[in-house]
Amino acid sequence: MTKWLYSKWWKWLSVVLLFYIFIGGLIVPLGPGLPSVEPTLFRPDSVYTFDIYAYNTHFTDKAAGKVQLWFKNGATYYCPIEVKIIDDEHLQAKYGVSGFTVTSPEKQEFDVVINDDIDGNVIARAAVTVKTPQSIDTLATDTLNKACEPEVLHNKHALFVFPYREILYETIRNTFYHVPMWFVMTMMVFVCLGAGIAYLGTGNLKYDVFASRAALVAILFGLCGYTTGMLWSKYTWFIGIDWGHAIRKMMYEDIKLAGALVSVAAYVVYFIIRSSVQKQTEGIETQESNKEYLARRARTSAIYSIFAVVIFILFVFIVPRLGGVDSLHPGQAGNPAFNKYDLDSHLRMFFYPAVIGWILLGFWILSILVRMEFIKQKQES
Amino acid sequence: MKKVIALLVALVYSTIGFSQSVGPEFMLRGLKLYIVIGVLCIILTGIFTFLFAIERRLKKLEEKG
Numbered sequence: 001m002t003k004w005l006y007s008k009w010w011k012w013l014s015v016v017l018l019f020y021i022f023i024g025g026l027i028v029p030l031g032p033g034l035p036s037v038e039p040t041l042f043r044p045d046s047v048y049t050f051d052i053y054a055y056n057t058h059f060t061d062k063a064a065g066k067v068q069l070w071f072k073n074g075a076t077y078y079c080p081i082e083v084k085i086i087d088d089e090h091l092q093a094k095y096g097v098s099g100f101t102v103t104s105p106e107k108q109e110f111d112v113v114i115n116d117d118i119d120g121n122v123i124a125r126a127a128v129t130v131k132t133p134q135s136i137d138t139l140a141t142d143t144l145n146k147a148c149e150p151e152v153l154h155n156k157h158a159l160f161v162f163p164y165r166e167i168l169y170e171t172i173r174n175t176f177y178h179v180p181m182w183f184v185m186t187m188m189v190f191v192c193l194g195a196g197i198a199y200l201g202t203g204n205l206k207y208d209v210f211a212s213r214a215a216l217v218a219i220l221f222g223l224c225g226y227t228t229g230m231l232w233s234k235y236t237w238f239i240g241i242d243w244g245h246a247i248r249k250m251m252y253e254d255i256k257l258a259g260a261l262v263s264v265a266a267y268v269v270y271f272i273i274r275s276s277v278q279k280q281t282e283g284i285e286t287q288e289s290n291k292e293y294l295a296r297r298a299r300t301s302a303i304y305s306i307f308a309v310v311i312f313i314l315f316v317f318i319v320p321r322l323g324g325v326d327s328l329h330p331g332q333a334g335n336p337a338f339n340k341y342d343l344d345s346h347l348r349m350f351f352y353p354a355v356i357g358w359i360l361l362g363f364w365i366l367s368i369l370v371r372m373e374f375i376k377q378k379q380e381s
Numbered sequence: 382m383k384k385v386i387a388l389l390v391a392l393v394y395s396t397i398g399f400s401q402s403v404g405p406e407f408m409l410r411g412l413k414l415y416i417v418i419g420v421l422c423i424i425l426t427g428i429f430t431f432l433f434a435i436e437r438r439l440k441k442l443e444e445k446g
Contacts (some may be wrong), residue, residue, distance in 0.1 A: 006440075011432075011433075011436075015429050019422070019425060021420075022418070022421050022422065022425060023418055023422070027414070027418065028416060185443060208383065284428050364432060365432075368432065368435055368436065369441065371439045371443070372439065375439065375442050375443065375446065378446050379446070
């Protein structure tokens with residue numbers, strides 16, 4: 001069983017995969033997107049010049065072909081009066097609506113849609129809002145309301161890029177570094193449980209070594225997951241908020257973060273309980289040999305590891321999915337599921353190797369810690 | 382070992398190939414990115430070297446015992 005500790009191929013595989021995801025995961029650019037449109041508010045019956053700032057687009061590239069732009073309201077596309085390409089990532093569009101167009105008495109939101117042959121459809125949802133006057137000016141002409149039928153060659157971009165997601169932007173790469181940490185922690189938690197049960201079943205102290213070292217690796221990766229997650233949230237959910245407030249908000253607004261902290265703490269407690277088991281040296285009747293002491297410690301740890309894994313499952317997998325609790329994480333508390341929107345085929349090319357690579361690294365660290373403990377026990381005996 | 386190194390080189394080159402499909406502006410804008418990648422590679426190399434060095438020492442100790 002312990003043969004895998006000494007084999008090297010999977011350790012080299014971990015090296016290859018982690019280099020692959022660190023280099024590839026950072027070097028592949030983000031897909032085209034529209035981060036801002038100015039002005040964001042306009043009134044009917046006047047022509048406005050909108051500055052449209054794009055990201056990683058190729059408007060001046062010859063291969064981009066005809067750059068088209070529409071203002072989309074509901075299912076209706078409206079053509080602007082004029083579109084001017086300033087540079088690869090900047091367009092100016094003249095557009096306005098007449099009072100006739102505006103049906104809502106308060107305000108209406110328009111999407112801005114750009115299409116070219118390289119970037120495909122690039123959309124800024126609800127980018128501009130038309131503010132209607134109290135009295136509609138019937139003098140407005142229909143020239144401002146050119147509804148048109150868009151004709152496009154390519155809906156999707158033809159680039160090898162990561163998906164452009166609002167809020168996440170370039171930080172989407174952290175998917176390869178943050179999410180797998182929790183996968184490793186989960187694996188280690190179950191290794192700890194499995195080895196603990198194996199010890200209770202066989203009484204072989206070798207399993208206790210595996211269980212305790214797996215708990216240590218679980219804490220290590222849990223803390224790494226927490227660190228990468230905190231950094232990620234600081235640059236996505238909590239922009240402009242100082243660290244103190246951000247951490248407080250994380251704990252209050254996301255049950256998963258609080259749950260993960262409790263889970264990591266449960267494994268810290270595992271070591272506190274483990275170290276609290278003292279060797280009984282006083283009295284002839286209660287005096288125990290080193291082997292008896294190790295067995296008692298292993299039994300206590302193994303039984304606690306069953307409770308710890310229940311806490312882990314409860315706080316990481318069950319509580320965040322309950323109705324009525326709030327979470328900013330994808331797939332939780334009414335937020336769209338991670339897989340549905342954020343993981344496209346390009347991300348998967350890096351995400352799955354990342355998961356395998358990090359898990360192998362976790363097992364590599366575990367194998368070293370286990371071997372160290374074996375040597376230590378051998379020397380002591 | 383040679384196969385593993387060949388796989389590593391192939392994977393790294395393939396990712397550079399992907400990046401070229403977008404054009405040079407991303408690279409020019411992201412010059413800092415190369416520094417980040419370089420530093421990360423040095424850190425990773427350090428971690429892996431450390432892990433392999435520990436393995437070698439452990440092997441020696443195991444053989445001695």
